[in-house]
Amino acid sequence: xxxxxxxxxxxxxxxxxxxxxxxxxxxxxxxxxxxxxxxxxxxxxxxxxxxxxxxxxxxxxxxxxxxxxxxxxxxxxxxxxxxxxxxxxxxxxxxxxxxxxxxxxxxxxxxxxxxxxxxxxxxxxxxxxxxxxxxxxxxxxxxxxxxxxxxxxxxxxxxxxxxxxxxxxxxxxxxxxxxxxxxxxxxxxxxxxxxxxxxxxxxxxxxxxxxxxxxxxxxxxxxxxxxxxxxxxxxxxxxxxxxxxxxxxxxxxxxxxxxxxxxxxxxxxxxxxxxxxxxxxxxxxxxxxxxxxxxxxxxxxxxxxxxxxxxxxxxxxxxxxxxxxxxxxxxxxxxxxxxx
Amino acid sequence: xxxxxxxxxxxxxxxxxxxxxxxxxxxxxxxxxxxxxxxxxxxxxxxxxxxxxxxxxxxxxxxxxxxxxxxxxxxxxxxxxxxxxxxxxxxxxxxxxxxxxxxxxxxxxxxxxxxxxxxxxxxxxxxxxxxxxxxxxxxxxxxxxxxxxxxxxxxxxxxxxxxxxxxxxxxxxxxxxxxxxxxxxxxxxxxxxxxxxxxxxxxxxxxxxxxxxxxxxxxxxxxxxxxxxxxxxxxxxxxxxxxxxxxxxxxxxxxxxxxxxxxxxxxxxxxxxxxxxxxxxxxxxxxxxxxxxxxxxxxxxxxxxxxxxxxxxxxxxxxxxxxxxxxxxxxxxxxxxxxxxxxxxxxxxxxxxxxxxxxxxxxxxxxxxxxxxxxxxxxxxxxxxxxxxxxxxxxxxxxxxxxxxxxxxxxxxxxxxxxxxxxxxxxxxxxxxxxxxxxxxxxxxxxxxxxxxxxxxxxxxxxxxxxxxxxxxxxxxxxxxxxxxxxxxxxxxxxxxxxxxxxxxxxxxxxxxxxxxxxxxxxxxxxxxxxxxxxxxxxxxxxxxxxxxxxxxxxxxxxxxxxxxxxxxxxxxxxxxxxxxxxxxxxxxxxxx
Numbered sequence: 001x002x003x004x005x006x007x008x009x010x011x012x013x014x015x016x017x018x019x020x021x022x023x024x025x026x027x028x029x030x031x032x033x034x035x036x037x038x039x040x041x042x043x044x045x046x047x048x049x050x051x052x053x054x055x056x057x058x059x060x061x062x063x064x065x066x067x068x069x070x071x072x073x074x075x076x077x078x079x080x081x082x083x084x085x086x087x088x089x090x091x092x093x094x095x096x097x098x099x100x101x102x103x104x105x106x107x108x109x110x111x112x113x114x115x116x117x118x119x120x121x122x123x124x125x126x127x128x129x130x131x132x133x134x135x136x137x138x139x140x141x142x143x144x145x146x147x148x149x150x151x152x153x154x155x156x157x158x159x160x161x162x163x164x165x166x167x168x169x170x171x172x173x174x175x176x177x178x179x180x181x182x183x184x185x186x187x188x189x190x191x192x193x194x195x196x197x198x199x200x201x202x203x204x205x206x207x208x209x210x211x212x213x214x215x216x217x218x219x220x221x222x223x224x225x226x227x228x229x230x231x232x233x234x235x236x237x238x239x240x241x242x243x244x245x246x247x248x249x250x251x252x253x254x255x256x257x258x259x260x261x262x263x264x265x266x267x268x269x270x271x272x273x274x275x276x277x278x279x280x281x282x283x284x285x286x287x288x289x290x291x292x293x294x295x296x297x298x299x300x301x302x303x304x305x306x307x308x309x310x311x312x313x314x315x316x317x318x319x320x321x322x323x324x325x326x327x328x329x330x331x332x333x334x335x336x337x338x339x340x
Numbered sequence: 341x342x343x344x345x346x347x348x349x350x351x352x353x354x355x356x357x358x359x360x361x362x363x364x365x366x367x368x369x370x371x372x373x374x375x376x377x378x379x380x381x382x383x384x385x386x387x388x389x390x391x392x393x394x395x396x397x398x399x400x401x402x403x404x405x406x407x408x409x410x411x412x413x414x415x416x417x418x419x420x421x422x423x424x425x426x427x428x429x430x431x432x433x434x435x436x437x438x439x440x441x442x443x444x445x446x447x448x449x450x451x452x453x454x455x456x457x458x459x460x461x462x463x464x465x466x467x468x469x470x471x472x473x474x475x476x477x478x479x480x481x482x483x484x485x486x487x488x489x490x491x492x493x494x495x496x497x498x499x500x501x502x503x504x505x506x507x508x509x510x511x512x513x514x515x516x517x518x519x520x521x522x523x524x525x526x527x528x529x530x531x532x533x534x535x536x537x538x539x540x541x542x543x544x545x546x547x548x549x550x551x552x553x554x555x556x557x558x559x560x561x562x563x564x565x566x567x568x569x570x571x572x573x574x575x576x577x578x579x580x581x582x583x584x585x586x587x588x589x590x591x592x593x594x595x596x597x598x599x600x601x602x603x604x605x606x607x608x609x610x611x612x613x614x615x616x617x618x619x620x621x622x623x624x625x626x627x628x629x630x631x632x633x634x635x636x637x638x639x640x641x642x643x644x645x646x647x648x649x650x651x652x653x654x655x656x657x658x659x660x661x662x663x664x665x666x667x668x669x670x671x672x673x674x675x676x677x678x679x680x681x682x683x684x685x686x687x688x689x690x691x692x693x694x695x696x697x698x699x700x701x702x703x704x705x706x707x708x709x710x711x712x713x714x715x716x717x718x719x720x721x722x723x724x725x726x727x728x729x730x731x732x733x734x735x736x737x738x739x740x741x742x743x744x745x746x747x748x749x750x751x752x753x754x755x756x757x758x759x760x761x762x763x764x765x766x767x768x769x770x771x772x773x774x775x776x777x778x779x780x781x782x783x784x785x786x787x788x789x790x791x792x793x794x795x796x797x798x799x800x801x802x803x804x805x806x807x808x809x810x811x812x813x814x815x816x817x818x819x820x821x822x823x824x825x826x827x828x829x830x831x832x833x834x835x836x837x838x839x840x841x842x843x844x845x846x847x848x849x850x851x852x853x854x855x856x857x858x859x860x861x862x863x864x865x866x867x868x869x870x871x872x873x874x875x876x877x878x879x880x881x882x883x884x885x886x887x888x889x890x891x892x893x894x895x896x897x898x899x900x901x902x903x904x905x906x907x908x909x910x911x912x913x914x915x916x917x918x919x920x921x922x923x924x925x926x927x928x929x930x931x932x933x
Binding site for chain 1: 364403407446447450451453454457458459461462489490493524530533534536537538540541546547548549550551552555556685686709710712713736
């Protein structure tokens with residue numbers, strides 16, 4: 001298969017790209033929801049991200065991507081191997097799993113292994129997409145078109161980090177920690193508000209609005225279509241830079257502190273916007289920290305916080321059908337009011 | 341050349357472009373009713389690409405067949421799971437004809453779109469290549485009935501056979517094969533790219549894809565023309581092929597006139613000249629002169645694009661932007677999963693309603709993998725497959741079809757915005773619509789708004805569940821002037837018919853005082869208006885839907901009551917209609933069904 005379109009060759013869409021990087025650096029952020037029209041590069045960006053993520057270490061032969069250094073979260077065979085000492089480790093690419101719209105529940109959560117049941121009469125569990133996405137990304141294109149019961153299930157697993165399967169006589173629990181990335185077009189039906197705020201960040205994107213940018217998009221796409229390998233090679237250096245930036249930020253994020261001043265600002269902002277619950281504040285701080293890590297800064301500043309505020313809060317505002325202005329404008333107003 | 345001939349030439353050219361680009365162009369959106377013209381077109385398509393697999397299916401195909409599924413009989417016979425190959429991977433390297441594409445559900449669109457994006461499908465057994473050309477045969481009756489936006493956006497070419505008479509389609513025209521043309525060898529100047537990007541932008545689509553299609557199609561057209569650089573007429577042809585044949589009228593002469601005289605207009609006026617070595621072609625040299633793209637040409641292209649925009653807006657945009665996605669899309673909503681009728685949406689181990697009959701195949705499928713295990717449980721050796729007849733089926737294996745009743749309601753508001761209604765009322769109606777929409781977008785209900793004033797009624801909002809669009813459309817609600825009541829009723833009837841056709845239930849809410857003074861044809865003829873209203877009332881009265889008339893005049897009159905009776909609508913006088921009470925009233929109708 002041809003390599004995916006390089007991340008660094010995407011023209012514009014800075015907010016979406018930064019949001020994806022933040023989610024990659026800080027997996028507890030709760031994922032990203034990308035809202036925008038069709039053909040604006042949503043899927044391209046997510047699929048391109050796969051090539052940039054650092055490799056993860058897992059146990060040889062594990063189908064749940066268990067972490068050898070965390071036996072408590074590992075599946076039974078892996079835990080046994082770890083306890084026996086010196087398990088065979090191997091490095092794999094961070095999984096970026098595409099959830100196809102038509103995927104059945106069996107495929108998503110896992111089901112009885114038909115092959116084993118039929119051939120050897122063994123009752124075994126066939127892991128689904130959630131297992132495959134453990135410690136990686138799960139991408140749902142057109143999240144707003146997904147069957148409701150699947151959306152509920154996914155969000156529940158994403159929040160708890162555990163996939164519990166109780167069906168067909170099977171009883172399985174396995175770790176399923178993944179970053180959920182959803183995309184959709186708001187004009188084709190909206191997500192329920194309860195689901196919206198489970199996502200950490202949300203970005204709204206449009207297509208480039210200048211002719212020059214659009215021409216650049218066409219040129220790059222044409223060049224890519226003509227020779228995918230060659231095109232990716234020309235972007236090799238830039239891809240490497242992004243890859244190193246992610247790795248550096250991932251290493252640094254644990255050391256980054258947020259001062260009380262910044263925490264106060266986050267609280268004030270959420271209060272003035274009437275954001276329900278603490279999730280908004282938490283996400284805001286985490287996102288600001290990820291942002292600081294990506295910017296190579298040692299601590300979170302007010303600028304980091306304000307820069308991520310629209311992405312972190314936009315989808316958490318109460319809907320006011322009579323307010324003509326969009327959520328982004330309301331956040332901008334609140335920021336301006338705080339600055340004054 | 342007549343319009344019919346031009347449309348046919350374009351349709352044939354689209355085949356050649358698709359034959360050259362294959363899956364890279366996505367596919368062709370063919371708008372045509374089933375008929376000889378379409379049959380002829382499909383025939384030409386197959387003649388042009390005789391060697392590729394062409395699979396044809398209709399949108400009610402299930403996902404298992406698309407992506408690959410367990411082959412039950414062979415699995416049971418051989419005692420190991422056998423998967424059938426999905427249609428999408430069987431179509432690899434070929435084409436898929438999606439018949440009745442306008443009926444495609446969002447899920448099908450999503451699966452196809454995903455396969456087209458990645459060039460592969462991922463069934464349980466691993467990734468398989470699935471590169472295909474999608475030919476969407478769209479039989480939509482009107483502009484709002486068309487294929488889902490997710491697919492439309494991914495199809496690079498557009499063919500409209502409505503204008504093509506069968507006499508022309510039945511002609512002897514043979515489509516020359518793609519030949520050995522190499523569109524990658526065709527250069528395209530930055531100025532030309534900018535013009536194409538501008539054209540795509542002016543056509544009003546937010547997507548980047550049309551611009552990409554334009555540049556690809558322009559290069560292919562140039563390659564088929566035997567050139568090494570995209571000339572303005574190739575670009576205008578590309579605009580026609582990508583955005584549809586609507587803009588033909590403006591463009592057919594212009595490129596010839598505005599071209600520098602070094603290129604004489606093709607005497608036969610045939611858009612697809614032979615690919616290579618046309619002796620009359622002055623460009624047929626080793627090194628053709630670089631084509632200068634002066635500002636005039638750029639201007640022409642912009643004009644053409646503008647023409648495409650203005651001509652298409654009323655025709656294509658609502659179809660792409662409104663009807664297509666408002667219909668049957670969106671997920672939020674309490675479904676009636678225990679429905680006794682409707683569309684099958686999957687299987688459930690619990691009976692959806694008492695006395696439900698199990699689905700045999702699904703039950704067998706659920707039981708199949710357990711046979712060996714159960715045989716062992718029942719003591720002794722696993723019985724060999726399949727020598728001993730009889731399956732061990734237990735209660736937990738039973739599967740029932742889950743049906744989903746398309747029970748959504750579409751509320752059609754017809755709001756009197758004329759001078760006889762105070763302007764404030766309009767604000768209230770607007771508020772009520774927004775409140776309803778905000779309240780119930782969880783309930784799978786849609787809202788449409790018609791406003792009538794002046795000489796005609798406007799559909800401000802096609803049926804939608806989107807708050808975003810509602811806000812935008814309602815922002816434009818003007819007021820004042822005479823009352824074209826009949827026109828509003830005609831529009832309401834039109835939407836209601838469409839809603840019924842899509843399987844949901846319309847609820848008509850007329851907010852007016854019932855006094856029209858403009859006839860259907862837009863003239864200020866009171867008597868004619870009364871006649872039109874009476875005729876339309878009879879039509880609306882027999883529609884299987886609920887109707888409410890909210891009398892918003894300050895002093896409710898008998899005539900309004902009579903109007904409601906003619907419609908067989910419930911009559912509610914709300915002289916001080918405010919957004920809250922209207923919304924509550926309408927909600928009670930929607931909940932009370």
